[in-house]
Amino acid sequence: xxxxxxxxxxxxxxxxxxxxxxxxxxxxxxxxxxxxxxxxxxxxxxxxxxxxxxxxxxxxxxxxxxxxxxxxxxxxxxxxxxxxxxxxxxxxxxxxxxxxxxxxxxxxxxxxxxxxxxxxxxxxxxxxx
Numbered sequence: 620x621x622x623x624x625x626x627x628x629x630x631x632x633x634x635x636x637x638x639x640x641x642x643x644x645x646x647x648x649x650x651x652x653x654x655x656x657x658x659x660x661x662x663x664x665x666x667x668x669x670x671x672x673x674x675x676x677x678x679x680x681x682x683x684x685x686x687x688x689x690x691x692x693x694x695x696x697x698x699x700x701x702x703x704x705x706x707x708x709x710x711x712x713x714x715x716x717x718x719x720x721x722x723x724x725x726x727x728x729x730x731x732x733x734x735x736x737x738x739x740x741x742x743x744x745x746x747x748x
Contacts, residue, residue, distance in 0.1 A: 638702035666691040676726035681719040703738040711737045
């Protein structure tokens, strides 16, 4: 008898909620740090990439781009950092919009780091579903 497996359709679940892979890419060029956070969305199948350009700790430029899975696979530097739920991604996106305004004129290293931490699901919560 076959036992149904959660990995059959390549989805992971956290407290009954579907999770999505989150990728990160960080590289520095000409004194600027380009940090990209990407999430793989199934419907429609695409990758949403949030791009932050940081110079001397100040968020100089922020934008979102969407690419196909095939285009994303050809991009260098990305590594899988975690899986997150759609609700956590929504919190991340809303916080990002606030930070992008707040950090145009001041250093925001810790705010950006804390925002990325929102995407990591607490392992201890699994027992509290």
